[in-house]
Amino acid sequence: MSTSSQGAAAHLQRLVGEGNLDSVLQRLKPQHHPLPARFTGATSLSRASVEQRWGILAAAPASPERSTTIAAARAVLDPASAANVSGAADASASVHSNLAPYARNIEYAVGTVQLPIGIAGPLRINGSCTAGDFYVPLATTEAALVASYQRGAMLISEAGGCAAALLAEGVTRAPGLVFETVAQAGAFIAWAVTQEEAFAVVAASTTRHGRLTRTRMTVEGNHVYLSFEYLTGDAAGQNMVTLATDAICDYIVRCAPIKPRRIFVEANLSGDKKACTQSFQSVRGKKVCAEVIVPDELIRKRLHTTAADIAEYWAMTVLGGVISGTIGVQGHYANGLAALFIATGQDAACVSEAAVGITRFQLQGDGSLYACVTLPNLIVGTVGGGTGLPTQAACLDILGLRGAGHARSLAEVAAALALAGELSIVGALSAGEFAQAHRKLARRAPAPSTPSAA
Known part of the structure; x- marks a missing residue:
């Protein structure tokens, strides 16, 4: 991305404002002073865990832009629970009881977002x-x-x-394999084209609902991309195809006559989230x-x-x-x-x-x-x-x-x-x-x- 010299000058002026360029550059340097406390127990929704997280937020350095008060606790609760919050203990107890249904969907939980x-x-x-x-x-x-x-x-x-x-319909996952030479990559492809049925069996061992339906192969020098396409039933299937593909990658490492030097479960060829x-x-x-x-x-x-x-x-x-x-x-x-x-x-x-x-x-x-x-x-x-x-x-x-x-x-x-x-x-x-x-x-x-x- 490029910009004109006039545009660059105007942008620098907006950044610097009443200060000077040195002060802006100083703010961009790495800062190595001690970090504040971090959350622990990523998947825990116990009352103690929620209390710990709200305690950390309450103790965080105050600033005009940050609110970690009880008002903030009320804001992330549903209205019925928020009405009963008068202190940190009440806040964590209410959050804990309301977050129970979300246990498999969130880490380091402190509340919920309400949208109309x-x-x-x-x-x-x-x-x-x-x-x-x-x-x-x-x-x-x-x-x-x-x-x-x-x-x-x-x-x-x-x-x-x-x-x-x-x-x-079909959900893809595209692992990448690294070989020493294009000749090795070609030898691997010669083996892989005989393994589609085996790949499908391995994938099926990881899920009751998914099924590998198609395998495509792309060679770029000593890199091989395998595009696996699955039917995922009534699930969106992102996690399902990842676990199935990971099992196929393990099978390749164990059984391929030409071993890849590196193998990655996703090599950005599937189009996932882009x-x-x-x-x-x-x-x-x-x-x-x-x-x-x-x-x-x-x-x-x-x-x-x-x-x-x-x-x-x-x-x-x-x-x-x-x-x-x-x-x-x-x-x-x-x-x-x-x-x-x-x-x-x-x-x-x-x-x-x-x-x-x-x-x-x-x-x-x-x-x-x-x-x-x-x-x-x-x-x-x-x-x-x-x-x-x-x-x-x-x-x-x-x-x-x-x-x-x-x-x-x-x-x-x-x-x-x-x-x-x-x-x-x-x-x-x-x-x-x-x-x-x-x-x-x-x-x-x-x-x-x-x-x-x-």
């Missing part, structure tokens, strides 16, 4: 794996977001619903498309624009995406996916790869609008991970998709939600209402609190 949940829907989906009218829970702090998805959901539903289709171009040639998680044809009169009524204007605006955004170098072409998948993932206990970091895809708007001969989204990297599950936590399980219950047998349906809901968001945001931008909507919803005065009945 809104509902977008009904969203009518006519899918290959699910069908019905869905009320979609979205956890977000961004004003106007739920309202936008609600508008898109109603547009889709009034048009008869969107079709949604699961196109492919946007990459290989998404469009394969799948990571579940690949889903959703489409709807919306009559022009309905677009005029609900979006205050026309099908022709939306198609023209979309064509310009495609070129904008090409010029800026985006991977895929879409408006704001990340908004809806992040809110849905948090609400339903998915791995929120997977939004970094799930929010890659293609949105397409096409004007039909009869003046209607064809709208379609394709998302190749939906890492979602309805069992395991955070899906069993109290709030997240409740949100899956709202969808009717809690537990085994529903992961594919959740992926289709996610794609339909993305389609709703694309229709709404493109409608607002083509109608010139985007800023107006944010001004109205994001800057509205907070609602007055209602006193509780005594």
Whole structure:
């Protein structure tokens, strides 16, 4: 990354402010004075452990930016527990009792984060794996977001619903192997291509729900990348495929006639938690498309624009995406996916790869609008991970998709939600209402609190 000399000078001036460059450089040097106390017992949720953590926070050096008082303890508790907190002991006891359901999901726990949940829907989906009218829970702090998805959901539903289709599924893990020479790498490949069945047996020994379905191999000099693709049932499957791949790596070390000098369980070829171009040639998680044809009169009524204007605006955004170098072409998948993932206990970091895809708007001969989204990297599950936590399980219950047998349906809901968001945001931008909507919803005065009945 480069900058102009004028830009560099202006940035330095902002950093230095009223001080001098030497003081800024001094702050950047390593500091070796003793560290404050650290937390211990990473997975413990005992009252003593929670008390210890809050004690450390309370004893931390005070500053105007840091609050480790009882007010902070109340803030990370649910309202019912917070009302009973009057001291550190009360705080730790309340945290301890409320964190019990989270024991398998957190380390060094001190409390929970509370987020508002809104509902977008009904969203009518006519899918290959699910069908019905869905009320979609979205956890977000961004004003106007739920309202936008609600508008898109109603547009889709009034048009008869969107079709949604699961196109492919599979979760990858890509170990890397280091050999002395490319000749050794080639000899290893000659052995590895005979071992796919053995690899599958080894993987199956680590899980009842996962299955190795495909192995691909990439050679770069004396490096070999093995891409293992798994079906993971109704789990998102990130941990499942890691453990299965680790077992295969152990098998390779034991049995390969050409031993790798080093072997790493993941060598950054899988696309895990990052946007990459290989998404469009394969799948990571579940690949889903959703489409709807919306009559022009309905677009005029609900979006205050026309099908022709939306198609023209979309064509310009495609070129904008090409010029800026985006991977895929879409408006704001990340908004809806992040809110849905948090609400339903998915791995929120997977939004970094799930929010890659293609949105397409096409004007039909009869003046209607064809709208379609394709998302190749939906890492979602309805069992395991955070899906069993109290709030997240409740949100899956709202969808009717809690537990085994529903992961594919959740992926289709996610794609339909993305389609709703694309229709709404493109409608607002083509109608010139985007800023107006944010001004109205994001800057509205907070609602007055209602006193509780005594």
